[in-house]
Amino acid sequence: MNYDIPVYQPLLDGNEKKYVNKCLDSNWISSKGEFVNLFEDKFSEFISVKHSTSVCNGTVALHLALVTLGIGEGDEVIVPSFTYIASVSSISHSGATPIFADSLETTWQIDPEDIRRKITSKTKAIMCVHIYGYPCEMDEICKIAKENNIFIIEDCAEAFGTKYHDKHVGTFGDISTFSFYGNKTITTGEGGMVVTNDETLYDRAYHFKMHGLAKYREYWHDVLGFNYRMTNICAAIGLAQLERANEKVIKKREIVEKYISQLEELPLEYQRENKNLFSSYWMFTILTSNINERDGLREHLKNAKIETRPSFYPVHTMPMYALKYQKLPIAEKLGWCGINLPSYPELTDENINFISLEIKKFYKNNF
16 A cells, blocks of 8 residues: 555665765775774764674674673573564574563563563573663663673664663663664664674674684684674765764654644553653654554554554564463553554654544544
């Protein structure tokens, strides 16, 4: 179906073409070229982290982070069930076991108290996922990790530009990852970044992503590595996107503020900030009271040629992870009842007014 208003589309309104053409003119189109280092350095500067190494997508960024920490068979990693599948599949592909935690009803982020309940002698890391651009409770999670001598991996795929107590997410954990897929706040088409303040972890991540190539000997490989490199063309797009990143975050926050002002009288829930949190609002998501209401509203918006998508289904309910039955009630409510509304930077006031009017029309006609 063709939608008049898509759920997301990238905004390429800066130096993207100029920088890509420079790559083409120079013939540096693969993983070597000036834009790779430039993008990494500027990214580190933007979020105030010491080290950044680019990769070919956000999923391999997670896998690389796990491998870098030495996490593998016999280890457990605590992860929210309410997340995109990549957070969990990367743990499984590393050989470790994902242990699912429930979410907080207020923020929809991983519940620190449930993290505490899930820690065992096999727990090696907590993977906190900043869902939909909203930050996790990092003070409490850092406290838990320190008390139990376990690592923190931050999955910031949806949270570029998000801050917790005026500090960018991705700078709290031992190692953190970002995604630059086409629907992310800044995009490279496909791409990701692994960041850390630990020089040893940075060296390990770089080593593994470069086929395990020895540092001082050409074509000699001393670990089993991966080809997880970003191309110069993708980095060129990323650098151009980064140059206008603050504008993109401001615009997305303005979109959410307009949605909230239009929909505040309806029986809908959504993520709410407090004074210590700054959400980049990657995707504005509303929560209905039940799945039938959710599906009815989505169908109504579809008929108005407005694209939506459901929120993430809890991973613990998916066939490959459901052999061990468990109940995570908040994650399940979020998964069955959420709707992502169009949230792309070029969304106009007229678009927002039309979407809000259609949502109001649905509730007026059905409730």
